[in-house]
Amino acid sequence: MALRKENILIVDDDIDILELLQRHLKSMDYHTFKAISVKEALFILKDTEIDLLITDIQMPEIDGLQLLKYANEHHPDMPKLVVTGYPSVDGVLEVIKSGAMDYLTKPFTKAELKDSLAKAFAHRPKKTPPKPKPENINNNKYADMVGESDAFHNVTNIVERVKDNKATILIRGESGTGKELVARAIHYSGKYSRAPFIAVNCGAIPENLQEAELFGYKKGAFTGANEDRNGFFQAAEGGTLFLDEIGTASLTVQTKLLRALQEKEITKVGSQKAQKVDIRIIAATNADLIEEIKKNTFREDLYYRLTVVEINVPPLRERKSDIPLLVEKFLRKYGVEYKDRLLRIAPEALQVLERYYWPGNIRELENIIQRAIIMSDGIIGVKDLPDLLKYQIEFPERGFVPLREMEKEYVKRVLAHTQGNKSKAAEILQIDRKTLRDKLS
Template sequence: MMKSKSKILVLDDDPNIVEVIVTRLESMDFNVHGFTDPGKALDALRKDSYCVLVTDQKMPEMDGMVVLREAKKIDPDVEVIILTAYGSIEGAVRAIKEGAYDYISKPFEPLELVTKIEKAIEKRELKQRVRFLEQEVGDSIEYRIYAESPAMKRTLAIARQVSDSDSTVLIQGESGTGKELIARMIHYESRRKRRKFVVMDCGATPPSLIESELFGYVRGAFTGAIKDKRGIIEEADMGTLFLDEIGNISPEMQTRLLRVLESGEFRRVGELKPKQVDIRVLAATNADLEAKVEDGSFRPDLYYRLKVISIKLPSLRERKEDIPGLVQIFLSEFSRKTGKKIMGIDKRAMNMLFNHQWPGNVRELKNIIESAVVLCKGTTIGPDEILLSGIREQKEENLNTLESQEKNLVIQALKKANWVQKDAAAILGISRRVINYKIKKYNIRPEKVN
């Protein structure tokens, strides 16, 4: 537990008590803020993240029970310790039933309060850790990375080698190659694995929202900012921040992000005072950042700051030895989810998978196997199920560029979904916003392709 990172709020209508508690906690390296006004204490809780709130039970302006309820509304994770006078234990016990962590009777020994605060912090951290692990590892199959091919084995070896450092890593590869999985692997094999892994999808987030999502904002910073909001950078403090599709951020955001990488400092939108964070940054892109640097759309200093270590993920076309193993993993997953007993895939169907060019990479393969399992009427997947999944035999000369492959894939998905964009996006494993962008990019219209 890092005391300097553990923020404590102290609230009592007696300024002498506040001063004594604050002085003692600061001497033990806690970050403490003291208040005699309940309204100001709750405002501080709205503006920043505190681990523990120590509050008096009886105050003229606001009862400690009301403070407890309001504090839990603002931050359900804040642990509350009630200061109670002798003879009012019953009220303190009632407070515990309503969510307070503990109580302490006045007069009290300072060390007794410190012990309770430390245990409250441990409880908060444990509760958050369990929740984050439940969120991150909800379905373990999602985080299993299969590698039989030399290309993928080299990639995993590099990823494991850089896990222990705090260096920034730039993960490059085509869409669907598993860049986020590699980032998660690096995080969970690092010394930050017990802290948060926070994702910012720069590709799916509208440019107008990236600033407030990354940096957060204070109440009144713009129309609709009715309360303070922590940004993703602040959420990742002490953990890992994964910036997906980093090539999509604006020049202004590039400048602000560079400052975070260099100094750990940032400011919420509408706030003058800078904040400090300790984060490791992993970034990913399917764009050619070197070309963006050359044409002036991406800052060279940010590029080199991100590319302290570079990992290039092979496309599925470059690791076809992995297809049988990946197919078996996905078959097991979707057989379990659908309740079917699919034993395998026959040779003709497997040959079709080997002959396909896979513009959507592993994500496309996963979606194909999922639909094949759903469509399969027996225990073995054959060519009919693969054909119904949307794979067509394609000649190499018709796939001269990655963009033409991507366009064809989008068209096939749209046809299969009867031109319902939401369903086509689900088939491809992308968001509605992304498929809408692709349709506009390639000027895809039903009358042009039917």
């Protein structure tokens, strides 16, 4: 079994230093996380297993010494390195007291960085193997996906079963449900995670170019083919090729896809020579492929080749218990990006989100949370949400009622929202005040 790459967190407000460190560390086969502030670093430390921390000292708002103090209290066994452009004797002593194992002065060489890493990891205490988790414990996070609903766990259970083999998979679901996220979870959670993951939106490639883009072409195969070129299949060699919107692939491409799945080989446009490929194909669609088969726009034999394993990603309206976790994820992600801090959401605003039907699914929720963060001055409230959500009708669960009664309840709700202001309520409802009074009677 391949060993997991060490995760190294780099913290510096200098983007150039961050990029330099990341390049050096990747060339040494480490996995890196970057943070441009201590606040962002704290979020990463909270949710990610970090094996080593590299931080600058002089940073705005909260400095690196405070980060080292926090890391010592919460992650005492994690090695820590300091990189700074302001060295001094007192500074060195303070850094050593703070728990850092070494001190690098900018500019530094790759060899110096490598030596410091070796020292840090050499003094790292050996980890005891984690105790296996009981099978009946349900986690609410898998890869970059979050949820606690039965629908969520149905998906992650299938992902867990297929992640370490190269069975062909078809992911079905409405737009915005996170089909690509599921595909990435399959790839990056399994033993092929170091191999390429190539995502292709078939719907975004013009039909006359699909074959050349997917399978590559030979020089002179068509006008503009000035050199030999590999396609997405060759780029994904050894890893995963994710074909999104597979229902938009042309019939010509479908025929070649079928051969690729059956024979594990492809042929470039303009070539007569077949080329063996070793990849896993994951396809996704929001279309009803059975209906497309009936219309003769999708090959039935290709459909059955694609559905060795089928994963149905549920719409958000069928997993509403996951909304609080998704909101928390997006608040953390975009709060740091837009406001450099973690924002909270008021309970009544969360209730509005849980009530909504979500035709655009998780993508729509993510967009609305981004907007709310930008519009909010602090805690996100109902006022920061789009009107479409504020005035969404919540149908009662007591059974069917007369239309007039349902209309009256909605008018009362709008009136409550305007704090009894009938003029504003009438404006929202696009009726006059007399009609408003009639509907309340």
